[in-house]
Amino acid sequence: GESGVEDCVMALETLFSVLLSLCRLMAPYTPFLTELMYQNLKLLIDPASLRDKDTLSIHYLMLPRVREELIDKKTENAVSRMQSVIELGRVIRDRKTIPIK
Numbered sequence: 001g002e003s004g005v006e007d008c009v010m011a012l013e014t015l016f017s018v019l020l021s022l023c024r025l026m027a028p029y030t031p032f033l034t035e036l037m038y039q040n041l042k043l044l045i046d047p048a049s050l051r052d053k054d055t056l057s058i059h060y061l062m063l064p065r066v067r068e069e070l071i072d073k074k075t076e077n078a079v080s081r082m083q084s085v086i087e088l089g090r091v092i093r094d095r096k097t098i099p100i101k
Helices: 005-026 031-044 073-095
Strands: none
Touching: 005 031
16 A cells, blocks of 8 residues: 555454454344355454354354444544434424425
C-alpha cells in the first residue's frame, strides 16, 4: 500500500479477523456459505492460536467473545446522536407529508 508494508499487513489482518468473526456470527443463519468461507480462511489460521481445538468446521467453533477494551463510548455517543437526528428528520418529513423522492 501507499502507507507502507506494515500498514498493508495490519489492514489485511484486520480484514481477516472481521471475516472470521462474521463467519462465526452468521453460521447459524447461512450455514453453507459460512462453511465455504471458513474452509478457505482456515488455511491461513494457525490451529495453536485458537482457543477452540476442533477446527474442522465453523459450526464447532464458539462465538467470538466481546472485547470491552475495543468499545469506544465517544464514537457510540456520536452515532447515537446521528441516529436521533436522522429519526427526527424522518418525523418532520412525515408530518409535512414530503415524499421521499
